[in-house]
Amino acid sequence: MQITETVSEGLRREYQVVVAAADLDSRLSSKIDEVKPKMNLKGFRPGKVPTSYLKKTFGKSMMGEIVEALVNEGSQKAVSDNNLKVAFPPRVEPLGDIQAAVDGKADLEFKVVIDLMPDFELADVSALEVEKLVADIEEADVDEAIKRISEQSRSYSARGEGEEAQTNDAVVINFVGSIDGEEFEGGKAEDFNLVLGSGSLIPGFEDQLVGAKAGESRDVKVTFPAEYGAEKLAGKDAVFAVTVKEVKKPDEVVIDDAFAKTIGFETLAELKDRVREQLKRDYAQASRLHLKRRILDALDTKHDFSLPPTMVEGEFNGIWRQVEAELKREGKTAEDEGKSEEELKKEYHDIAERRVRLGLVLARIGEQNGLTIAPDEIQRAIASRARQFPGQEQAVFEYYARNPQAQAEIRAPIFEDKVVDFIAELAKVSEKKVDRATLFMDPDEALEKLKGEAKA
Template identity: 80%
Template sequence: MQITETVSEGLRREYKVVVAASDLDTRLLGKIEEIKPKLSLKGFRPGKAPVSYLKKTFGKSMMGEIVEAAVNEGSQKAVTDNSLKVAFPPRVEPEGDLQAVVDGKADLEFKVIVDLMPDFELADVSTLDVEKLVADVSDEDVDESLKRIAEQSRTYSSRAEGEAAEKDDAVLIDFVGTVDGEEFQGGKAEDFNLTLGSGQLIPGFEDQLIGAKKDEKRDVKVTFPADYPEAKLAAKDAVFAVTVKDVKKPDELKIDDELAKTLGLDSLGTLKERIKDQLKRDYAQASRLHLKRRILDALDEKHSFSLPPTMVEGEFNGIWRQVEAELKREGKAPEDEGKSEEDLKKEYHEIAERRVRLGLVLARIGEQNGLTVSNEEVQRAIAMRARQFPGQEQQVFEFYARNAQAQAEVRAPIFEDKVVDFIAELAQIRETKVDRATLFLDPDEAQEKLKGETAEKPEKAEKPKKAKKADKSEKAE
């Protein structure tokens, strides 16, 4: 077996491997000698069939297995002989006429393509200067949440016969929607509870039911928004035949001990304490999201090194498939994002590079500091996912048990969070007090607001919405 390096550029290595036809023939004869004692063929005593006959009879079928083994051996030998630290399993591209190889008339030739892991120096994470947004839970925040809970628990009483529906009333309706006289999927419902003014249905629908009375039939005419998720209905005029089966007015909104008791608590004071505790957890989670993003940004700024091409392309292809699927679902083209497809792909490719670079940095930090994810942690995460599918928990567990890649996708964010928490303990963290609205903004939008920046930034073009969405979804590979 002859292995020759043909390409050495950056992190890419390519090798030409040649396995002589005589070598393959020797392997074939060895295989025949191995199975010969076990063969019982008509016209021959067991184990006495001539090798020439066996080669003629079984040679071609056995040669396929021998060639496959030689390819695996050659690609592995190219890696081990050159002490390569691969970033991705080697790719093999056959060269020449494979049929001639199987027929024993030609040498086996193939190319081995290897992407190497980059060698880079980690930045000292203790020198990272990172901002953490924090906010205090105010009494107003608690009261606002308390009011929402009371409204969700609010009861309604039927209006007197002949009374018309008013804003904030609840109506029980049946409806059938049509576009151009044809019913459409999802446009029909029975015994649908609708609070007028809630904005639950498309604009204009609820307003046209104000003034309706019990047992009244009305045609509600609306136009679907141009950005409606169902592309076939976007910007279409529709008519809903509505039957009002009941009209109910809201009962008096009471925020007292009785409200707390309906929720299983002993008093309004206890309910407020529970709300405040939950808000603190929500604020802490939002604060951590901003901190994580700023840590990743700081790591990205501190590290610059060549990336394995195959790894980047794999990440980019995954992102681009999601973008294409979303555009198709919305009935849009790349140009609708305000840029050409080429420009969009360039931006998403930069996002893919960032993800891969951060993944490698986080993996190195985790490796050097002994950070790991236990099987128990993975199983707990899978159990949490299973609880999101009531009645199908067993199927979810079985899916992950059979799918190693799916388990890896569960393990990756757990590992990433561990590394981020490790860095947060060492980095220089500056807390910045903000209001609740800012805390719950997208990290990029929050930074722009704090810096007093506007959407018009001549030195840097605005990213399309989908690019922003992809960019903030960080993951470690």
């Protein structure tokens, strides 16, 4: 077996592997000699089948196995002989006529493509300076949260005969939907409870029932959103034949100790304390999300090194498939985003590079500091995922038990969070007070807002 390096550029290495036809034939003869004593074929005494007959009858299939083994051996040898630290399993590409090699008529030639792990120095994470957004929980926030709870548990009473439905009223309706006169699947319901103004149904549906009376029938005309989940309905005009059976007005809710008792608390003060504790958890989670983003931004700024091409392309391809699916679902093109396809691809390729770079940095930090994920952490995450599928929990557990790749996808974010928390303990973290709205913004939007405020 002859292995020759043909490409050495950055983190990419390529090797040409050649196995002479004579060597292939020699390996085939050795394999035949190995199995010959065990062969028991009709018409021949045990172990006495002629070599020529075995070669003619089984040679091609045996040679196929030999070639497969040589391909694996060649790729592993290219790695071990050159002491390479690979970032990705080597990729093998055939050269020459592989079938001719299997037939014993030509040398076996193939190319081994290898991406190397980059060698880089980690930045001192204790020197990172990052900002953590925090917000005070105001009494008004607690009151607003309790108001939302009261609205969710609100009762309704029938309006008087002939009274019209108003926004925030509850109506009980029957409806049948059709497109171009044809009823469609999922467009029919009876005794459907709907709060007008809740946004529960397609935009425009609820507005057209304001003013309706019990016993009245109306045709509600709507257009399904372009991004609607059911592709057959997305963007289509539809008519719903609606019959209003009942119109009910919301009962007045007095938020006091009596109300608190209806939802399981002794006093309103106890309810407020519980709500305040939940808000603290919500605020802390939002604050951590911003801190994580700032830490990742800081790490990205501090590290600049070559990336394994295959890793980047794999990450980009995954992102781009999602982008294309989203554009298709919304009936849009790259131009609708104000960019050419090439510009959009460049933007997402940069995102792929950032993800790969940060993945390598976080992995190195975790490795150097002995951060690991215990099996019970994986199981808790899988259990949490299973709870999202009531009645199918066992199937979810079995799916992850059978799929190591799925387990890896569960493990990755847990490990990332563990490393980020480790860095947060060491980095110089300063707190910045913001309002509640900013705290619960997307981290990118919050950053742009704060930059704008700083310039002003």
